[in-house]
Amino acid sequence: DGGITQSPKYLFRKEGQNVTLSCEQNLNHDAMYWYRQDPGQGLRLIYYSQIVNDFQKGDIAEGYSVSREKKESFPLTVTSAQKNPTAFYLCASTRRGRGLYQETQYFGPGTRLLVL
Amino acid sequence: ILNVEQSPQSLHVQEGDSTNFTCSFPSSNFYALHWYRWETAKSPEALFVMTLNGDEKKKGRISATLNTKEGYSYLYIKGSQPEDSATYLCAFRALNSNSGYALNFGKGTSLLVTP
Numbered sequence: 001d002g003g004i005t006q007s008p009k010y011l012f013r014k015e016g017q018n019v020t021l022s023c024e025q026n027l028n029h030d031a032m033y034w035y036r037q038d039p040g041q042g043l044r045l046i047y048y049s050q051i052v053n054d055f056q057k058g059d060i061a062e063g064y065s066v067s068r069e070k071k072e073s074f075p076l077t078v079t080s081a082q083k084n085p086t087a088f089y090l091c092a093s094t095r096r097g098r099g100l101y102q103e104t105q106y107f108g109p110g111t112r113l114l115v116l
Numbered sequence: 117i118l119n120v121e122q123s124p125q126s127l128h129v130q131e132g133d134s135t136n137f138t139c140s141f142p143s144s145n146f147y148a149l150h151w152y153r154w155e156t157a158k159s160p161e162a163l164f165v166m167t168l169n170g171d172e173k174k175k176g177r178i179s180a181t182l183n184t185k186e187g188y189s190y191l192y193i194k195g196s197q198p199e200d201s202a203t204y205l206c207a208f209r210a211l212n213s214n215s216g217y218a219l220n221f222g223k224g225t226s227l228l229v230t231p
Contacts (some may be wrong), residue, residue: 042221
């Protein structure tokens with residue numbers, strides 16, 4: 001079955017530590033996205049990638065970094081510069097990343113990050 | 117960040133009741149309006165993508181309407197069932213969005229249907 005997998009389901013971060021959240025898709029989608037959800041908030045865009053080897057900052061990119069070396073993978077690193085990392089992180093993809101098309105986003109199951 | 121508002125924040129209905137939610141969004145620069153259903157411990161699942169003013173979409177007991185000129189969309193559930201319990205997300209994409217197909221999400225409406 002095609003889909004998006006995220007791991008781990010729960011992740012614990014110590015102060016000053018960088019942690020990486022995994023996102024893998026086998027849908028052959030060009031574009032991938034990272035969103036963050038906080039209690040009482042809508043999903044907010046962290047980073048997105050429209051094509052391999054290219055990515056752009058979203059609305060709340062400070063303290064995060066990404067890479068897109070392979071089409072199927074878009075890992076998110078939460079760095080020590082992110083002062084409030086506790087949140088639920090969702091990865092998504094769309095078939096295309098550019099052009100005037102209607103594109104449904106497909107989501108992974110999410111990773112909950114907690115700070116120790 | 118574009119402002120997408122959903123109401124009510126939460127809703128508790130009895131099985132068999134019909135219900136509706138509202139999503140309001142910027143009426144200028146409209147491109148598309150998405151509805152997603154997000155059940156607990158699962159991934160958000162797409163319900164509808166709507167693009168034209170006056171659009172009406174239907175999927176089983178769930179339907180949605182779109183008014184791009186006044187900037188709102190309604191989601192209706194007819195004869196709610198316990199399995200309809202979920203958070204319903206509305207998301208907006210602007211025409212001149214420079215973030216690919218990334219969406220601007222509302223906070224969601226949490227629906228609980230009890231037998």
